Amino acid sequence: VKYPLPLSKLIGWLQKLPGVGFKTAERFAFDLLSWPSTELAALHTALAEIQQIIEPCPVCGSLKEKQTLQKCFGCDAEGRDGRLLCVVASPRDVYALEETRSFRGLYHVLGSLVSPLEETIPPPEAIDTLLLRLTLSPVAEVILAFDSTLEGDATALYVHDFLKQRPLKVSRIAFGIPLGSHFQFVDGGTLARALLGRHHM
Amino acid sequence: VKYPLPLSKLIGWLQKLPGVGFKTAERFAFDLLSWPSTELAALHTALAEIQQIIEPCPVCGSLKEKQTLQKCFGCDAEGRDGRLLCVVASPRDVYALEETRSFRGLYHVLGSLVSPLEETIPPPEAIDTLLLRLTLSPVAEVILAFDSTLEGDATALYVHDFLKQRPLKVSRIAFGIPLGSHFQFVDGGTLARALLGRHHM
Numbered sequence: 001v002k003y004p005l006p007l008s009k010l011i012g013w014l015q016k017l018p019g020v021g022f023k024t025a026e027r028f029a030f031d032l033l034s035w036p037s038t039e040l041a042a043l044h045t046a047l048a049e050i051q052q053i054i055e056p057c058p059v060c061g062s063l064k065e066k067q068t069l070q071k072c073f074g075c076d077a078e079g080r081d082g083r084l085l086c087v088v089a090s091p092r093d094v095y096a097l098e099e100t101r102s103f104r105g106l107y108h109v110l111g112s113l114v115s116p117l118e119e120t121i122p123p124p125e126a127i128d129t130l131l132l133r134l135t136l137s138p139v140a141e142v143i144l145a146f147d148s149t150l151e152g153d154a155t156a157l158y159v160h161d162f163l164k165q166r167p168l169k170v171s172r173i174a175f176g177i178p179l180g181s182h183f184q185f186v187d188g189g190t191l192a193r194a195l196l197g198r199h200h201m
Numbered sequence: 202v203k204y205p206l207p208l209s210k211l212i213g214w215l216q217k218l219p220g221v222g223f224k225t226a227e228r229f230a231f232d233l234l235s236w237p238s239t240e241l242a243a244l245h246t247a248l249a250e251i252q253q254i255i256e257p258c259p260v261c262g263s264l265k266e267k268q269t270l271q272k273c274f275g276c277d278a279e280g281r282d283g284r285l286l287c288v289v290a291s292p293r294d295v296y297a298l299e300e301t302r303s304f305r306g307l308y309h310v311l312g313s314l315v316s317p318l319e320e321t322i323p324p325p326e327a328i329d330t331l332l333l334r335l336t337l338s339p340v341a342e343v344i345l346a347f348d349s350t351l352e353g354d355a356t357a358l359y360v361h362d363f364l365k366q367r368p369l370k371v372s373r374i375a376f377g378i379p380l381g382s383h384f385q386f387v388d389g390g391t392l393a394r395a396l397l398g399r400h401h402m
Binding site: 003004005006007009010012013014016017018019024026027028029030031032033034035037039040042043044046047048049050051052053054063064065090091092095 | 213
């Protein structure tokens with residue numbers, strides 16, 4: 001017995017969400033079926049609005065609302081340190097770094113990481129805009145804040161290649177054991193990187 | 202720093218999905234932001250269609266498509282055993298039982314279980330329709346197929362109360378150790394129920 005077509009379709013689309021397999025998509029779809037129509041309509045509107053109202057900031061690639069803001073918060077130089085620029089993969093990373101309250105510089109969003117396996121690179125426009133920003137503004141240090149994965153490493157090398165001719169400091173965020181972790185649960189690779197990055201006390 | 206309003210709203214609605222907390226909703230929302238607009242539009246349409254095209258079957262409460270079918274597949278008596286009727290909580294359970302290919306009787310969907318904690322009962326119409334069906338048709342055995350939880354037990358007692366005056370056999374699906382399970386991983390409650398339900402070989 002097959003599900004009614006609209007339900008199968010919905011399950012198919014929900015499976016495209018990260019970490020959602022067929023069983024979870026099924027569970028979501030049946031749950032959505034039981035939502036009051038006002039709530040379903042609200043979700044429906046919210047889905048439409050993310051593309052209608054949110055757009056990438058033309059300067060840094062982070063998120064901004066179409067009409068309400070001239071600049072996105074990360075490009076609003078007011079109170080920010082224009083000598084530091086942090087390059088990240090996605091808009092979400094910008095919010096994660098802001099949350100830490102320990103960075104007050106500028107951001108630049110690449111859109112994606114280099115994937116050596118899938119042979120993909122970040123959109124060239126993102127690199128072009130980065131180089132233009134560096135030419136036009138007084139940035140002294142570029143911080144690369146990528147995942148500590150194969151893709152993150154490849155992206156750091158890729159971006160560094162574009163920057164190495166310029167009079168800039170290029171740094172990458174530290175690898176090491178995460179805060180609050182027990183020694184025995186930290187994997188060998190992380191320990192090795194943490195040893196290499198040891199600092200004097 | 203707060204997310205743009207449409208994004209916050211979407212995260213809020215996604216958190217209503219079962220098992221989805223703030224972090225997962227955030228992950229889904231950022232993923233949706235990066236979907237090509239054609240795919241987002243398709244998800245959008247699928248969401249609208251589940252309420253436009255699917256409706257509860259007026260007889261059994263399972264799902265049917267509005268125009269294409271007169272009866273839902275479970276009520277289409279063709280090839281089905283009209284003497285057996287299986288009562289379940291949700292339309293999803295109907296599909297799970299059909300999948301087993303070991304039941305060819307009729308179904309009746311209650312819509313929800315009795316919740317002794319939240320003091321809720323299934324919609325009264327679902328019970329009324331069940332009783333009407335039993336009066337009008339030659340059902341000889343009603344099988345209660347609910348969760349093996351407090352709510353499932355309460356619902357079995359609740360439905361049984363309506364049926365006990367009628368010349369019907371009322372049964373409940375068996376509790377026991379699930380197939381392929383190792384003894385040591387089965388909890389005590391399940392083992393106790395499995396012992397009680399032991400059968401001669």
